Amino acid sequence: MSFFFGFKGQIGRAKYWLLLLFWAVAVVSTGPYLIKLVDQESAILQSVILFTLFALASISIMSMVVRRLHDLGKSGWWYVLYILVPKTGIAFSSADPGTDMQTAVLAVCGIIALWAFLDLGFVRSKMGDNKYAFASDVISVHP
Numbered sequence: 001m002s003f004f005f006g007f008k009g010q011i012g013r014a015k016y017w018l019l020l021l022f023w024a025v026a027v028v029s030t031g032p033y034l035i036k037l038v039d040q041e042s043a044i045l046q047s048v049i050l051f052t053l054f055a056l057a058s059i060s061i062m063s064m065v066v067r068r069l070h071d072l073g074k075s076g077w078w079y080v081l082y083i084l085v086p087k088t089g090i091a092f093s094s095a096d097p098g099t100d101m102q103t104a105v106l107a108v109c110g111i112i113a114l115w116a117f118l119d120l121g122f123v124r125s126k127m128g129d130n131k132y133a134f135a136s137d138v139i140s141v142h143p
Helices: 013-037 040-071 078-093 100-122
Strands: none
Touching: 013 040, 013 100, 040 078, 040 100, 078 100
8 A cells, every 4th residue: 555655765767657557547447437337316425436536546646756756856845846836826827817927827837747747757766865765765677
């Protein structure tokens, strides 16, 4: 369970992409099935099941990103910049559509999201110990 929900240690690029793919497949494949499985009269049960799936995926992805950040020698607090700032900016910019401010906010959010995507997905691990984990905690293979 700590592989999916632990916040300590590091994970390399391969494990990062593997976990991301796992949750993408899990949510995309089970979400519609769960919606059909539960009949329309039990909308509360359907909502609870979907919320639980979403919560599990969100917590697991958050832990995955934090451990990947540790692998890069960065604090888990970078999660706020990489993930929460773009999501919050996009949500708030939709309140005032079509303005220059919305365009600017969306541009900044897009740049941060692209930076996070490249950093988390493609930058090599920092070799050796860092202040977030020991080199022996790395769960990745380097060529």
